[in-house]
Amino acid sequence: MKIIENLKCIREPVCISLGNFDGLHIAHRRLIEQTVQMSRENNIASAILTFSPHPKEYFFGRGPEQILPHHIKDKLLTQMGVDYLVILPFDAQMATMPPEKFVKEILIDRFHAQCIFAGYNYHFGNKQMGNVFLLQEMQQEYNIKVWVQNEIRINNISVSSTAVRDYIKEGKVHIAGALLGYYPLIEGSVVRGNKLGTSMGFPTANLDLQENLLVPKEGVYIGYVKFSGNLYKSLINVGTKPTIGAGFKKNIEAYMLDFKGDLYDKMIQVCFTERIRDEMKFDSLHDLMAQMHLDEQKARHQAFPTRSNIALFPESLY
Numbered sequence: 001m002k003i004i005e006n007l008k009c010i011r012e013p014v015c016i017s018l019g020n021f022d023g024l025h026i027a028h029r030r031l032i033e034q035t036v037q038m039s040r041e042n043n044i045a046s047a048i049l050t051f052s053p054h055p056k057e058y059f060f061g062r063g064p065e066q067i068l069p070h071h072i073k074d075k076l077l078t079q080m081g082v083d084y085l086v087i088l089p090f091d092a093q094m095a096t097m098p099p100e101k102f103v104k105e106i107l108i109d110r111f112h113a114q115c116i117f118a119g120y121n122y123h124f125g126n127k128q129m130g131n132v133f134l135l136q137e138m139q140q141e142y143n144i145k146v147w148v149q150n151e152i153r154i155n156n157i158s159v160s161s162t163a164v165r166d167y168i169k170e171g172k173v174h175i176a177g178a179l180l181g182y183y184p185l186i187e188g189s190v191v192r193g194n195k196l197g198t199s200m201g202f203p204t205a206n207l208d209l210q211e212n213l214l215v216p217k218e219g220v221y222i223g224y225v226k227f228s229g230n231l232y233k234s235l236i237n238v239g240t241k242p243t244i245g246a247g248f249k250k251n252i253e254a255y256m257l258d259f260k261g262d263l264y265d266k267m268i269q270v271c272f273t274e275r276i277r278d279e280m281k282f283d284s285l286h287d288l289m290a291q292m293h294l295d296e297q298k299a300r301h302q303a304f305p306t307r308s309n310i311a312l313f314p315e316s317l318y
Contacts, residue, residue, distance in 0.1 A: 001078040004086045005052075007110055014084065015039040015115035016047040016107060018122055020054060020161065023067030024076055026181045027119065027159040031149040035117045036081040038147070044114060047084035048077060049107075051094070058090050065214035067164055067180070069187050086111065099130025100138070108142055115145045121160075154178050171217035171275040183223070185271040186213055186252060190263040193253065202292055204237070204253035205263045207270065215252065216272055218279045222299045225256050226269040232256040235292070235299050236270055239279035243288045255292075257299065274302070 004010070017035040021028045032048065039046035057063030068076075077085055088094060088106075097106075102125050107113040116135055124130040135146045152159045159179045167176040168184050177183040188207035205225065209215070218239040225234045235255045241248045254270050276298060282288040 001074070001082050002084050003074070004084060005089075007088065007106070010045070010047065010084060010086075010111045013044045013112045013114045014047040015042070015044060015117065016049055016086075016111060016113045017117040018049050018124065019119055020050055021048065021073070021077075022054075022064065022161045023164055023180055024073060025067075025159055025161065025164055025179050026154070027149060027152045029080070029181065030152065031117055031119060032077070032080055032082065034147060034149070035115070038115050038117075038145075039083070040081075042114070045083040046081065047086055047111065047113075048082050049086040049088065049111070051090040052087050053090055055090050055095070058095060063212075064161070064165060065212050067161065067168075067184070067214050069213065072187070096126045099125025099134055101125075102130060103135065103138055104142070108144065113144060115147065117147045117149065119149045120151055165214060168214055168216050171219055171221075173216055173221065173272040174274055177273070183271045183273050184214075184216065185269050186215065187267065187269045188213075188252075189265055189267050192264060202235075202255045202289075202296075204255045205268060207252045207254075207268070209252070215250070217275070218250065219275050220277050220279065220295055221272045222274045222276055222302050223254075223270060223272045225254050225259075226271070227256075227259075227263065227266065232259045233299060233302075234270070235295050236272060237279065242279065242281035243285065255296075257296065 015035050015038045017031055019028065019031065021032075035048075036046045054063035074085065107116060118132050118135060120132060122132060132146070132148045136148075138144070139146050155175075155178060157163060157175070157179065164176050164179050167173070167179070173184050186207065186209065188209045190205045191208040193204065193206040216238055221236040221238065223234050223236050225232045234257060237253050238250070240250055252270060254268075276295065280291070282291065
């Protein structure tokens with residue numbers, strides 16, 4: 001997959017899909033699959049068009065947290081068969097561009113779009129006045145095809161990045177996973193902590209989060225860690241360690257059941273499958289250890305997700 005980060009032309013006809021695609025949830029993937037399929041049926045290239053920074057960051061000074069790290073998303077798009085990832089700078093010119101001009105001068109003239117794919121609620125152009133109805137109106141004038149992804153609902157929940165973020169922030173990672181098609185994950189390098197967990201018999205991997213990643217609600221989770229191609233059932237704490245003392249910033253630490261080894265400075269993926277309790281302040285370290293033993297037993301008796309349950313898409317993510 002070739003990545004284009006400016007208005008440089010694509011010199012071949014494409015089927016192009018429009019959106020932010022944060023998280024690559026199941027509705028995103030349906031849209032991309034249709035784009036790739038149509039491109040192959042017509043023997044032309046496929047492209048994804050998105051913006052950086054996120055429009056919300058441009059307008060409000062802060063964009064939404066990332067559901068997936070960019071490098072993982074790029075890898076997955078490549079595996080799906082996308083030929084071009086176009087990341088246009090979202091600036092004053094782009095924010096104020098009339099939607100008709102965006103379609104004609106950007107999508108058609110610069111990127112040679114013959115087929116345009118978008119979600120039913122996609123908006124673009126000055127004051128977000130462009131939408132799929134405008135795209136459909138312009139089909140005949142410019143001899144293009146427009147395909148609209150209708151709403152997808154899972155358990156009567158509309159699939160969207162906003163819904164995924166809300167459920168992750170509420171700690172309802174199992175619901176977020178149903179919308180994503182894979183359980184929410186965090187990636188980071190392991191840094192040195194105070195080694196208190198090791199002294200208590202629960203050595204933990206503390207994550208250094210480098211990107212603006214979406215972190216689940218504080219609490220204790222059952223999940224797993226991927227390291228060196230292997231999966232390890234884990235207990236994961238998200239919080240500030242109130243029993244240990246004040247002043248700890250929010251972090252993520254994972255106790256990998258039955259793992260022995262040195263993880264310092266290594267990259268790992270931590271995946272959240274179920275939130276089992278709130279983070280609590282105990283009266284003593286002894287009480288904390290007793291609760292951790294109970295948490296560990298619950299994790300050990302929890303059925304370990306099969307690979308197909310862990311990630312319906314794509315297995316190579318793990």
